Amino acid sequence: DAKTTQPPSMDCAEGRAANLPCNHSTISGNEYVYWYRQIHSQGPQYIIHGLKNNETNEMASLIITEDRKSSTLILPHATLRDTAVYYCIVRVVSWGKLQFGAGTQVVVTP
Amino acid sequence: DADVTQTPRNRITKTGKRIMLECSQTKGHDRMYWYRQDPGLGLRLIYYSFDVKDINKGEISDGYSVSRQAQAKFSLSLESAIPNQTALYFCATSDPRGSTGELFFGEGSRLTVL
Numbered sequence: 248d249a250k251t252t253q254p255p256s257m258d259c260a261e262g263r264a265a266n267l268p269c270n271h272s273t274i275s276g277n278e279y280v281y282w283y284r285q286i287h288s289q290g291p292q293y294i295i296h297g298l299k300n301n302e303t304n305e306m307a308s309l310i311i312t313e314d315r316k317s318s319t320l321i322l323p324h325a326t327l328r329d330t331a332v333y334y335c336i337v338r339v340v341s342w343g344k345l346q347f348g349a350g351t352q353v354v355v356t357p
Numbered sequence: 358d359a360d361v362t363q364t365p366r367n368r369i370t371k372t373g374k375r376i377m378l379e380c381s382q383t384k385g386h387d388r389m390y391w392y393r394q395d396p397g398l399g400l401r402l403i404y405y406s407f408d409v410k411d412i413n414k415g416e417i418s419d420g421y422s423v424s425r426q427a428q429a430k431f432s433l434s435l436e437s438a439i440p441n442q443t444a445l446y447f448c449a450t451s452d453p454r455g456s457t458g459e460l461f462f463g464e465g466s467r468l469t470v471l
Contacts, residue, residue, distance in 0.1 A: 279458070291400065345460055
């Protein structure tokens with residue numbers, strides 16, 4: 248699986264959009280970009296995934312660059328409950344496994 | 358009730374003791390996983406099982422063993438616990454036929470080896 252690079256931490260004001268970047272320059276054509284988050288030592292929670300098109304669900308939006316070498320997770324209106332570590336992972340869906348990096352610690356402040 | 362249940366949630370033990378962490382799921386998924394997490398780090402894969410008859414080593418399997426007793430149960434054993442196995446352990450499941458390929462995680466088992 249391709250490796251990813253994320254900033255170690257970022258702050259965001261409550262109510263504002265949080266934009267979390269991820270670089271995955273060695274991504275292969277059959278690898279998807281997945282985002283998970285982990286709130287304070289709980290089990291990681293799936294957020295969203297995509298292959299090459301932008302995706303949106305009730306939790307977030309995922310913007311993938313045309314060359315697929317980077318992506319951005321957008322939390323449109325951050326709340327205090329969005330404080331968590333966010334993991335960007337690239338994987339072949341059929342493999343099943345997830346390979347986690349260190350992620351980005353996001354702190355949402357009032 | 359949680360779909361993926363881990364027991365015990367917390368355990369303190371001594372070096373050399375045998376420890377078993379258990380995971381059961383009600384999601385009907387074929388695939389199950391065990392991960393460990395050390396402070397400030399991401400999760401690392403210990404073992405995974407794609408069905409009852411299939412067991413595979415992950416990136417850090419040394420010192421661990423697993424048993425897939427049934428589709429719904431996947432146990433992780435530490436035959437002789439050592440202090441550097443102190444960590445937070447997570448069980449997860451997935452359905453290869455699911456549209457998202459997501460993994461569903463339990464709430465974690467915190468193990469301390471003295």
